[in-house]
Amino acid sequence: MTADAAPSPSGFATRLIAWQARDGRQDLPWQKTRDPYRVWLSEIMLQQTQVATVLDYYARFLARFPTVEALAQAALEDVMPLWAGLGYYARARNLHACAQAICARHGGVFPSTASELAELPGIGPSTAAAIAAFCFDERAAILDGNVKRVLARHFAVEGDPAGAAVERHLWSLARDLLPPSACDMPAYTQAVMDLGATLCTRSAPRCPACPVQTTCVAHRDDRVDQLPTPRVRKAVALRHAHMLVLLHAEQVLLQQRPPTGLWGGLLTPPQFDTPAALHAAVTQLTGAPRAAQALPFRRHAFTHFTLEFVPHLVVLPATALHAGDAALCWRSLAHADELAVPAPIRTLLRDLRDLRAQVAAPR
Ligand code: SF4
Structure with missing residues (x-):
């Protein structure tokens, strides 16, 4: 100066x-x-x-x-x-x-x-x-x-x-x-x-x-x-994920994430790297293969990367889960605003509440 x-x-x-x-x-x-x-x-x-x-x-x-x-x-x-x-x-x-x-x-x-x-x-x-x-x-x-x-x-x-x-x-x-x-x-x-x-x-x-x-x-x-001198920005990496949105009545299945790492300790729908892994989990959790409806992908920007995730919707006729997992829990969509979920998942759950009005559970 x-x-x-x-x-x-x-x-x-x-x-x-x-x-x-x-x-x-x-x-x-x-x-x-x-x-x-x-x-x-x-x-x-x-x-x-x-x-x-x-x-x-x-x-x-x-x-x-x-x-x-x-x-x-x-x-x-x-x-x-x-x-x-x-x-x-x-x-x-x-x-x-x-x-x-x-x-x-x-x-x-x-x-x-x-x-x-x-x-x-x-x-x-x-x-x-x-x-x-x-x-x-x-x-x-x-x-x-x-x-x-x-x-x-x-x-x-x-x-x-x-x-x-x-x-x-x-x-x-x-x-x-x-x-x-x-x-x-x-x-x-x-x-x-x-x-x-x-x-x-x-x-x-x-x-x-x-x-x-x-x-x-x-x-x-x-x-x-x-001024300040702009930082030279690296290209932001794009990561992909698939989320299982398992619904029964007004309940959604969520999974508590490990305490550290991305969204550590928060609840999110179970997440998978590939659609094949997600479909295998559906079969394991519900005891039978079931059709999953891929919803439009969503994006969320983190500091060092952008996460692009596809929600896959499965509507269950009953809550009978075949594989127990202590990190899994059913939560009411009506109470989505009070759950410990990250912001993009809260938006997804709110949208699902609206979607529920249009999706009839199979009997
Ligand atoms: S607002 Fe910032 S740039 Fe403008 S005169 Fe004040 S210190 Fe300088």
Whole structure:
């Protein structure tokens, strides 16, 4: 970056804090507390997920698990339904493991420093810093995706922000910009988050309203749309799967997936690599070969690949299953919205409810 554009660290922080008090977000439920349990929960939920989506999940989760002890004592199977639909399910498993670690290692009391918090499951350095800044006034810098974008533009930092050298440079900038007074840390941390989320957005940033526009190099040089340097994207792999949708009356057969891996611990229709494997399973489960109706395929994008799956519908005259499997269970389609199922499966089950009106079970 050029020297004439460099703001003094306190100047940057001062302008952001004043702007946040005037124009920033003030009414988010996790802003009204310094309880590290609530702040931690919000930070984990907000990773990869929009505020508007998180609001309902946050309220439901706290109603069911109001304390870290309540979460630690719960079974993971009781936690997953409250996360179903939020995606990135490793977050929920880590959340549960982290609550147990806090109870086991720290007597149910959150550690108060970013370095101790970062040793807990699922808490990275930026999340640790956010909790420490919001709850304990620690002068710890955050560097999530939004803040990387702000700094990369403001200081015209070239290169992929996920690259090690660029990331080190951004961390250094983030630390240099912290306000000198620890008591300003909650306001400053909220301000830099708000700037990235509401003004310095990925597309169509609102520079005229930005409190640091006068020192922003990207704005001065008309390079806002070029920074941060776009990541070179690899071609997204496509995976294929076949799902057995076995219906009887208003019940659907679901299978609990292994605790780790894709959709770990959640319920989905039994999944197969090939139609032949699916038909063999139908015969084994129901005691006879049965026609399966292949429904239109569906797609779901994960971070590193896209899953294309074909639901195969089989309507049973009776629930008599011939092969027992502890992971299999019948669930009511009417209660699809309350099940611990991933978002695309919830959509499928809702569609099946409608389809049931048109499909008559054989007698
Ligand atoms: S002036 Fe524009 S590009 Fe620069 S930090 Fe502000 S919103 Fe981002």
